[in-house]
Amino acid sequence: xxxxxxxxxxxxxxxxxxxxxxxxxxxxxxxxEWSSLIALSVIAMVDDEYDVTLKGNDITGCTTVEDxxxxxxxxx
Amino acid sequence: xxxxxxxxxxxAAMAAAVPSHxxxxxxxxxxxxxxxxxxxxxxxxxxERRFAxxxxxxxxxxxxxxxxxxxxxxxxxxxxxxxxxxxxxxxxRMPATSILLQxxxxxxxxxxxxxxxxxxxxxxxxxxxxxxxxxxxHIRKALLLDGxxxxxxxxxxxxxxxxxxxxxxxxxxxxxxxxYGKSFFSIHSDGSLGDLIxxxxxxxxxxSSLETLKERVVDEYGNIRNDEQGTMRGxxxxxxxxxxxxxxxxxxxxxxxxxxxxxxxxxxxxxNDFMNNHISKKLRLPKEKVPSxxxxxxxxxxxxxxxxxxxELKDELEGNKNLLLSAFGVGMSxxxxxxxxxxxxxxxxxxx
Numbered sequence: 001x002x003x004x005x006x007x008x009x010x011x012x013x014x015x016x017x018x019x020x021x022x023x024x025x026x027x028x029x030x031x032x033e034w035s036s037l038i039a040l041s042v043i044a045m046v047d048d049e050y051d052v053t054l055k056g057n058d059i060t061g062c063t064t065v066e067d068x069x070x071x072x073x074x075x076x
Numbered sequence: 077x078x079x080x081x082x083x084x085x086x087x088a089a090m091a092a093a094v095p096s097h098x099x100x101x102x103x104x105x106x107x108x109x110x111x112x113x114x115x116x117x118x119x120x121x122x123x124e125r126r127f128a129x130x131x132x133x134x135x136x137x138x139x140x141x142x143x144x145x146x147x148x149x150x151x152x153x154x155x156x157x158x159x160x161x162x163x164x165x166x167x168x169r170m171p172a173t174s175i176l177l178q179x180x181x182x183x184x185x186x187x188x189x190x191x192x193x194x195x196x197x198x199x200x201x202x203x204x205x206x207x208x209x210x211x212x213x214h215i216r217k218a219l220l221l222d223g224x225x226x227x228x229x230x231x232x233x234x235x236x237x238x239x240x241x242x243x244x245x246x247x248x249x250x251x252x253x254x255x256y257g258k259s260f261f262s263i264h265s266d267g268s269l270g271d272l273i274x275x276x277x278x279x280x281x282x283x284s285s286l287e288t289l290k291e292r293v294v295d296e297y298g299n300i301r302n303d304e305q306g307t308m309r310g311x312x313x314x315x316x317x318x319x320x321x322x323x324x325x326x327x328x329x330x331x332x333x334x335x336x337x338x339x340x341x342x343x344x345x346x347x348n349d350f351m352n353n354h355i356s357k358k359l360r361l362p363k364e365k366v367p368s369x370x371x372x373x374x375x376x377x378x379x380x381x382x383x384x385x386x387x388e389l390k391d392e393l394e395g396n397k398n399l400l401l402s403a404f405g406v407g408m409s410x411x412x413x414x415x416x417x418x419x420x421x422x423x424x425x426x427x428x
Binding site: 035040047053054 | 115116119235236297309310311312314315318319350351354357358
């Protein structure tokens with residue numbers, strides 16, 4: 001599982017946020033476009049791409065995109 | 077393990093009623109900016125819903141559906157020996173709404189009647205209870221009434237739930253007949269997830285008070301509700317569904333000794349389009365086998381499965397059809413059933 005690929009999959013879930021704004025160290029919940037709807041998309045993407053089921057708390061418990069990547073990797 | 081099999085019981089006829097008042101979700105902008113509403117609506121795929129007025133209860137919608145069912149199928153009311161009413165929006169805390177419906181529908185006093193208080197998964201639950209009682213051989217005909225006015229349950233100022241729910245009522249006539257063959261029910265409960273969808277106040281644990289009725293901001297998004305309105309942890313519900321529903325569907329199909337190819341239609345609880353599409357995709361279900369009413373009626377809780385059958389399969393149920401019903405929700409409780417439909421008669425939807 002590659003961090004770059006995860007970041008790219010993650011960035012694809014946003015419509016109005018430029019992919020360049022999203023890096024490993026981005027605190028995603030501070031992005032203007034972040035919402036509980038995007039959280040659902042994250043759960044769906046992680047299920048599709050990595051066959052891992054994240055919970056709501058997993059998403060609110062992580063800070064950066066890399067934290068989330070590490071969590072998904074630990075569950076894979 | 078609650079995996080139940082019945083033989084020779086089936087749904088002979090169905091009818092449904094919806095309120096005439098249409099809510100257009102794009103226009104539901106009293107409390108949120110138009111652009112934000114559009115984003116939510118496009119994601120959940122719910123464009124219209126029906127809202128009952130202040131004087132209309134779940135039971136009224138079910139009553140209208142039941143009258144239509146009885147009239148269209150010339151049912152002899154004196155032969156109805158069992159009435160089950162499914163709802164979490166009953167008329168009163170007591171008596172049970174089913175009992176009042178026995179009288180309103182002019183059924184005999186020898187009719188057995190009770191309520192089942194379960195949410196989205198309840199239609200299959202109700203069927204399994206009725207099928208079991210029917211197999212005793214002493215009940216001629218049964219009515220399953222399933223109604224909800226979830227529009228009255230959730231805060232209009234909580235964007236997590238404000239755009240999802242609608243109202244409807246369904247009536248189904250259940251009979252014994254060898255022609256139906258075998259039906260299968262897989263039924264589950266997990267009370268450790270009781271907080272995922274909940275109304276905290278107004279029951280006997282936290283009785284109704286000025287405190288439970290106080291509106292307050294409940295999260296970092298500024299959503300507002302009181303403790304007598306429903307809450308939902310959407311992300312956790314979604315995780316629950318991903319983890320449990322596809323697995324239960326596959327297991328039920330295997331235990332029923334059948335295959336997906338032999339199932340004519342898969343009717344899901346209409347939660348929201350995003351979630352339903354995800355499950356369909358995960359199970360690689362062909363779109364034409366998965367009818368949907370989510371766009372026009374929204375999430376009507378336990379009514380959504382039978383309402384989708386009445387609305388979308390009205391002209392498709394001639395002859396023998398095998399339906400798989402999958403529903404999940406508050407509890408959490410979930411059910412998968414494989415039920416044969418044989419020349420099921422479906423009435424036009426009534427507007428109330």
